Amino acid sequence: MAEGHDHAHDHAHDHHHEESFITKYIFSQDHKMIAKQYLVTAIVMGIIGIGLSALFRLKLGWPDAQFPILESLLGSDAAPNGELQANWYLGLVTMHGTIMVFFVLTGGLSGTFSNLLIPLQLGARDMASGLLNMISYWLFFLSSVIMVISLFVETGPASAGWTIYPPLSALEEMQPGSGLGMTLWLLSMTIFVASSLLGGINYIVTIINLRTKGMKMTRMPLTIWAFFVTAILGLLSFPVLVSAVVLLLMDRGMDTSFYLSEITTSSGALAQSGGSPILYEHLFWFLGHPEVYIVLLPALGISSEVIATNSRKPIFGYRAMIGSILAIGFLSFIVWAHHMFVTGMSPFLGGVFTFTTLLIAIPSAVKVFNYITTLWKGNIKFTPAMVFSIGMVSTFISGGVTGIILADSALDISKHDTYFVVGHFHVVMGMSAILAMFAGVYHWFPKLYGKMMNKKLGLTHFWLTIISGYGVFIPMHFTGEGGLPRRYYDNTEIPMFDHFMDLNVLISVFALIGVIGQVVFFFNFFYSAFRGPRASQNPWKATTLEWTTPVEHVHGNWPGALPEVHRWPYDYSKPGWDEDFVPQTIPLKPDEEEH
Helix, strand or coil, rough: CHHHHHHHHHHHHHCCCCHHHHHHCCCCCCCCHHHHHHHHHHHHHHHHHHHHHHHHHHHHHCCCCCCCCHHHCCCCCCHCCCCCCCCHHHHHHHHHHHCCCCCCCCHHHHHHHHHHHHHHEEECCCCHHHHHHHHHHHHHHHHHHHHHHHHHHHCCCCCCCCCCCCCCCCCCCCCCHHHHHHHHHHHHHHHHHHHHHHHHHHHHHHHHHCCCCCCCHHHHCCHHHHHHHHHHHHHHHHHHHHHHHHHHHHHHHCCCCCCCCEEEEEECCCCCCCCCCCHHHHHHHHHHHHHHHHHHHHHHHHHHHHHHHCCCCCCCCHHHHHHHHHEEEEEEECCCCCCCCCCCCHHHHHHHHHHHHHHHHHHHHHHHHHHHHHHCCCCCCCCHHHHHHHHHHHHHHHHHHHHHHHHHHHHHHHHEEEEEHHHHHHHHHHHHHHHHHHHHHHHHHHHHHCCCCCCHHHHHHHHHHHHHHHHHHHHHHHHHHHCCCCCCCCCCCCHHHHHHHHHHHHHCCCCCCHHHHHHHHHHHHHHHHHHEECCCCCCCCCHHHHHHHHCCCCCCCCCCCCCCCCCCCCCCCCCCCCEEEECCCCCCCCCCCCC
């Protein structure tokens, strides 16, 4: 199949005509350009997402202060005299969560690196369908635009939390953000899912069908295994979110009662009966928990590649790493109700979900031990990508440990909906994925732009990010232990939480330092893309196929025939070779055994 793909493309690529600006940079079908489009879109959405978090942290850190910047940015309705209003606080929290989880960590991570690396690391000319790939990006872009537009609606953006539980999301009269802002949120997410499905189908078909000669499944880099399982998870779980959204739209506009029952509002009792908001929770979290691993698996795959390359050692336990990726993918579908221990579910059922949730710690621990063993006694190169990957291992461990508490149905009851949960998932999912995404950008920047990023600025960015990240989210665990509820607009009304005021100030200070830290990255990224020093073909002395392509992007990736693969992707520091790396394209010596 791979050879047929090569022959089919040869004629087209030998006589490839010059592209116009629009077909090259806007409606491009080249996977490398589409990867850059995803990345830049995700960076813009990330700026908005962390900007919103800085605004509501001002309110939480200094609840009685007035910040004229809030009125300047959000308007006099949202922040009269610089004081953030309650419904807008909820709107900012909702939009921050939605943008970061879906548009930065899902679209940005998978969209960028699946598109860039799948054809390059497998030895393919491009994705299976360039047209489908282009449509996937533009649907992602459209959904991003609609989500941002909802911030400018007069009544405010969706305000029911990023999980948009009914009845807050189902009834327009519940709060201002339940109106047009909520409708735009639902429309945006539906388009986002369509984009993810098109992308996922493309990734799966490309990985199965378009591997070059010699690229067996057991010679694929762990990045590709991670993208492969991630695409399968998205294909199976995202349609369930669409079904939840469709039923919610019917409840909102057609007076059905899938999620509503016996509710009395200021305008009187509603006619709807027989529905249950818990049905929505089941549908949402059936996507929501695989979503955690749709975010995490690409992060783990990227870190595997970066750690092996910069340790100058073969990845430890390659097949165990593949097995753990597959196990995590399977188990992620049978743990969703651990988000719902306080909904009144049967204690027996709670026990079942506690067991399956604790089970997922085993493949996660396999990955962590293998990372540490790969680093052990390695000839470590502390590049920006490497320190971010090591940081990812740190946050994956420290965030995972607190997950053991929340996985237990008895222990979870006192922690549920407190800042303990916020701290936990921001460390294990948010920080881990963001750190790995930065690692990927620093590592493959030479492939994306043909330039090198500044190392000193990269290391500065790392230390500002990891210190501020831990400074924000570790204290949240202590406030959660003390019972501080999440999503509260102002905690000064409740005297029992007064002693947490200093911690809230500390958290807000670290959050603002973290925002400043990202400015270092934005400068480094955009300056290096235009003015950075030119990269060599293989700056990290890596073994995988993408480093055999020319620095200048050529249509079809390789100017001549596709490369042939002879070995696995992690032959570092192999005895009997002069260099400390052996590319996959180098044939085995007569007496050499493949790993």
